[in-house]
Amino acid sequence: MNLKRARHWIRIVIALGLVGVAVGIGLVLSRNWLGRLALETVIQRRTGWETSVGAVTLGLGDGSLRIQELRIRNPANFGGGLFLDLPELYLAYDAQAAATNALRFREVRLNLAELQVVVDARGRTNVAELQSALGALDSTSTNARVGSVQFAGIDTLILTVGRVVFRDLRPGGGTRIFSAGLKHETLRQVTRWIDLFPIAMKLFFSAKVSDSTELPPAQPPVRGDR
Numbered sequence: 001m002n003l004k005r006a007r008h009w010i011r012i013v014i015a016l017g018l019v020g021v022a023v024g025i026g027l028v029l030s031r032n033w034l035g036r037l038a039l040e041t042v043i044q045r046r047t048g049w050e051t052s053v054g055a056v057t058l059g060l061g062d063g064s065l066r067i068q069e070l071r072i073r074n075p076a077n078f079g080g081g082l083f084l085d086l087p088e089l090y091l092a093y094d095a096q097a098a099a100t101n102a103l104r105f106r107e108v109r110l111n112l113a114e115l116q117v118v119v120d121a122r123g124r125t126n127v128a129e130l131q132s133a134l135g136a137l138d139s140t141s142t143n144a145r146v147g148s149v150q151f152a153g154i155d156t157l158i159l160t161v162g163r164v165v166f167r168d169l170r171p172g173g174g175t176r177i178f179s180a181g182l183k184h185e186t187l188r189q190v191t192r193w194i195d196l197f198p199i200a201m202k203l204f205f206s207a208k209v210s211d212s213t214e215l216p217p218a219q220p221p222v223r224g225d226r
Contacts, residue, residue, distance in 0.1 A: 039067065047133040049075055049083065063095040063106075078118040078126045079169055085113040085162075097152055104152035111160040118167045153191035158184055159199060179208040 043051040054069025070086040090109035097104040118126045161182040167175050180203055187195065
């Protein structure tokens with residue numbers, strides 16, 4: 001087994017989890033809910049990255065949040081083009097637990113059509129820059145609340161992943177494409193990052209890998225049956 005490649009996939013899955021949890025924390029725990037629902041403005045203001053959102057649906061009765069058709073484009077220093085194509089992110093959270101600063105999700109559905117991880121000319125990745133930008137909250141009150149949150153787990157996690165593209169813009173770098181083809185992969189009782197290991201292993205063994213000097217056109221989004 002190529003352990004280096006396995007660790008690579010684990011880092012990807014963890015990065016996706018971090019982005020999803022960052023969005024979830026910001027939307028669930030913010031005092032200004034209506035402002036947070038303007039997701040395009042929030043992300044663009046904090047990152048400067050072009051962002052579009054198809055719809056945001058907040059279920060006040062059942063404690064759920066659904067984001068549809070979220071697309072983020074890379075800035076110029078990362079070559080422009082697509083960074084993230086997310087047809088759906090669904091979060092069903094425990095409102096009572098959130099009131100006590102415990103973040104527990106009854107269900108999370110993450111449908112990722114495409115993610116492009118880019119290394120710029122200075123060796124910095126776009127994923128790291130985005131995580132840093134999302135972490136730089138401009139509200140001290142929100143910072144205090146997020147900093148005291150305890151992650152209490154995910155009862156059911158459902159993942160659909162189309163492909164992950166790695167681009168290295170440094171001299172001699174190229175493009176590597178991992179076609180995952182993962183659809184409705186389900187995990188129960190996720191409480192630690194290590195619980196994502198089965199997903200990482202499935203990607204490790206089943207993903208189709210290809211190298212290219214040029215990036216092929218984006219694939220149609222992976223749609224779920226739900």
